[in-house]
Amino acid sequence: MNGPPVRGEIEFIKPGRGVLTAHFHVPPEKAQELRERAEGGAKVLEWFETEITDAAGDVVARVRREVYVREKKRVTDARGSAD
Numbered sequence: 261m262n263g264p265p266v267r268g269e270i271e272f273i274k275p276g277r278g279v280l281t282a283h284f285h286v287p288p289e290k291a292q293e294l295r296e297r298a299e300g301g302a303k304v305l306e307w308f309e310t311e312i313t314d315a316a317g318d319v320v321a322r323v324r325r326e327v328y329v330r331e332k333k334r335v336t337d338a339r340g341s342a343d
Contacts, residue, residue: 264305267326276320282312294329304329 297304305326312321
């Protein structure tokens with residue numbers, strides 16, 4: 261297995277029938293914060309939440325997902341050679 265363990269939680273509200281939709285949005289300022297925290301190869305774990313809705317817009321489930329962010333080694337190496 262590569263990378264850290266995957267963690268998530270689902271709270272089922274009601275049965276989901278038909279087409280279900282989930283929208284994930286990370287505000288630009290949050291994305292920038294994660295990039296800064298991961299600079300130099302640091303491991304960053306952050307929880308994100310969203311709702312899953314049916315075609316009528318009713319919430320059928322709430323999802324929490326832990327996301328692993330880390331600057332790739334080649335980026336970290338490139339930063340080091342630029343200094």
